[in-house]
Amino acid sequence: MIPVVAWFIVSAALFACGLYGIMTTRNSVKLLICIELLINAAHINFAAFAGYHQDQGGIVFVMFGIAIAAAEAAVGISIFLNLYRLKGSADVTLVSALKG
């Protein structure tokens, strides 16, 4: 077997992509996708541990996580739909009423 660190590297790389996307995007859909990336990076970590320690708890966690991620993506999309309806564009930089 390959060392477990390899999976952590993959997970970290994915996490980093997700972070970068969150910090720098203006597109709300891209924001949601990046959040999914973050979540899935954590899932990979859990799955790796589950495989290497023969512990099924990790897989259970992943199951829950996928469900929650789906729910949260639904909520997110509804918020951004409202934003589109209000502002005519889904640009997140339009939400800046707390500026200053």
Next chain:
Amino acid sequence: MFTEIAWLVPTFPLLAFIFILLLRGLPKHGAEIAISSMVLSLIVSLGVLYETATSHDEPTELTIDWMQIGGHEFTMGFLIDPLSAFMAALVSFLALLIVIYSPAYLHDEGPRLIRYFAEVMLFVAGMLTTVLADNYLLMFAAWEVMGLCSYLLIGFWFERPSAASAAKKAFLVTRVGDVSLFLGLILLYRIFDTFSYREIFENGALIEANSGLVFIASVLIFGGAVGKSAQFPLHVWLPDAMEGPTTVSALIHAATMVKGGVFLVARSFPLFIHTPDVFVIIAVLGGITAFIAATMALVQFDIKRVLAYSTLSQLGYMFLALGAGGMLAAHHGSSLGYTSGLFHLMNHAFFKALLFLGAGSVILGMHHVNDMRQMGGLHRKMPLTSWTVLFGTISIAGLPPFSGFWSKDEILESLREAGHDQPIFTLLWAIGLLVALLTALYMFRMWYLTFAGKPKSDAAHHAHESPMTMTVPLAILAIFALASGFFLFGGFASFLHFDAHHYIASIPEQHAHGGAEIFTHILTNPYTYLSVLLAGVGVWIATSIYLFNKPPADRITLPTVAHDAHQVLANLYYYDRAFMATGQAIGLGGAKAASVVDKVVIDGAVNGVGKTNTFLAGIARRFQTGFVTTYALVVITGLGLMLLALYVGVF
């Protein structure tokens, strides 16, 4: 018997002050209370004087505890010795005469007299306490009370801006002197740990050990006298103080309060003789004052101003006497200067009070006109006033056998004697002689302009003699102006004798001279005749100018030089203006400096805090972009730093 109740002497006027204020609505607005309290004070003080003169016991002290502050105890008490008994009797007597005179002079004041009599009574209480006190602290407190009453009384007609301003000036200028006095007293306390006269004066060892500091303290104490007795350079307030009623001028600024400085120096003699250089300062300032005041009196047209400058000049004489006396006491144990200074104090009190009250009578008769250029011919209209004022004039000019001659002669003699020790006193003696001439000149000028010749205005034409309550005190004082000189032969010198030997053992002891001895000494001394001659010359000049309108030789026709000199004198040597200008510069300068500090420093600090805050906030606010993505960045950055810290091992 009287000595035990001597504390009543200042208490009577103090009670009168309280009662006059409480019992308003009296028919004479407080005059009754004032007069009766003065009579009582006079009786007690004369009794004390008699007992002090006839018994040869040690001076008595009546003391009570006053306050205790941080381990230091202060007492209140009275010292009854020849000097204090003499001053108390003098003050009570003059105050009584003036209080009798006042109601007629201020007859149209009505209920305002309540304030007048209350303030006068408070003043008399203060003056009596000053002279009777047994320690410097009580004396200083009463000194301040006198200054307050002087302010109140000068500003009696406070509706007049000139009076209010003069009152303020008097108070502030004497305050400068008071500050000096207080500093001196503090210094004394630091050295001796007591304010009591007896304890300080008897402590010769401590005085000698700290002679440098004692000298400074002595000069500072004399500074207080300079302020209160209006010597150069703090003489500017006295002429302006004539804005007050003439009775106030008579009581405060001629007969009593301004003598306070002279009294203080006399009282502090035992302290000053250890550092005799103080006496040179005293005499020099006295001499300067005597001279400049006499020259300024020559050109005044307001009758009260002439008398005010005359007072300044005579006070200068008293300080000359005390200065010379201190020298003589320190070097020879002689009491000549001391006694002659106090002798002149008494004589001057009588004839100056007489002159002021006489001037008041004239002013009343002229319906409140002070200007001598409008007077004239009053000798026929107001004979009693005219004769009594003539007595006073002859006395102050120093013509025998009136009192002024004896005391002035004694002063000149003490200056001459002191000149053997310190040459500067010989110069001061010459100045004293010159001032004697000038005094005779300006005083007779005053008398001639006021009473002789023809009336120069309607008011003078319609003048009439004053009522009896005014002329009787004048007559009494005129008798004293003539005769008080003869006290010298009645034991004055042995009564007010300063025993320097008692305080410094190395000084030879000198007994007081008997009356007959003094008399023959004066008559056989050639310099006596010199001073009489100079006085006579002054009278002759005054007579020829002002009575006969024939100037001797070709003087006084005002060519350019004399005119400029006249201008300088009339403008009071520009000293007054310089004084006011300096005061204004300091005051305004200080105010401007304070204003700048307020605007730049204080406002700057306060505003600066605000500006800094705004500036920093302006930087901080850049972080609040309002974008959700920025917040995500911040969160991640914080998380990263925390992980780094954990990794490094901070937590």
